[in-house]
Amino acid sequence: MFVAHLPAGYLLSRFIARGRPTQSGAIIATGIVCSVLPDFDLAYFYLVDGRRTAHHDYWTHTPLFWLAAAAALALALTLSGRRNQLILVSVGLANVLLHLLLDSVAADIRWFHPLSDLRVNLVHVQALYKPWYLNFLFHWTFMAELLIVVSAAVAATLDWRRWRGRVAALPAVK
Numbered sequence: 001m002f003v004a005h006l007p008a009g010y011l012l013s014r015f016i017a018r019g020r021p022t023q024s025g026a027i028i029a030t031g032i033v034c035s036v037l038p039d040f041d042l043a044y045f046y047l048v049d050g051r052r053t054a055h056h057d058y059w060t061h062t063p064l065f066w067l068a069a070a071a072a073l074a075l076a077l078t079l080s081g082r083r084n085q086l087i088l089v090s091v092g093l094a095n096v097l098l099h100l101l102l103d104s105v106a107a108d109i110r111w112f113h114p115l116s117d118l119r120v121n122l123v124h125v126q127a128l129y130k131p132w133y134l135n136f137l138f139h140w141t142f143m144a145e146l147l148i149v150v151s152a153a154v155a156a157t158l159d160w161r162r163w164r165g166r167v168a169a170l171p172a173v174k
């Protein structure tokens with residue numbers, strides 16, 4: 001998936017943030033960062049690994065790693081009496097898993113690594129064009145990505161208008 005990770009993360013995070021007005025800003029910010037967090041491994045892929053291993057094969061693209069990291073973080077927050085921040089761990093984990101789910105559409109993700117090397121890839125995109133990314137841009141799955149982008153843009157516009165309406169309704173500070 002190319003362009004839909006962050007918009008999809010925004011849609012998921014604003015849904016989770018509903019009914020939590022005091023934490024909605026932190027929830028949406030955490031969710032947006034975590035919606036693209038696995039792809040931070042591209043820096044390692046290009047700068048260190050020299051593009052030798054597909055970045056979807058790094059541990060940063062394995063769900064069990066993120067489940068373990070979230071469990072450790074949740075335990076640390078609980079033991080330190082900061083249970084009110086557990087929602088941020090939940091929204092972060094949900095967004096990372098959404099990222100891996102969306103990656104599983106057109107790329108192979110090892111959902112059970114290191115227990116199993118089963119690769120989940122819903123749609124096989126054929127190599128018809130060069131450079132390689134044109135195969136994905138001309139594939140129908142990219143239309144699904146654009147649909148997510150447009151939905152998030154509409155939602156963000158509505159949120160922004162609502163936020164501006166609330167700010168305008170606030171009494172002026174003298």
Ligand SMILES: [Zn+2]
Pocket residue numbers: 038039061099103
């Ligand atoms: Zn990814």
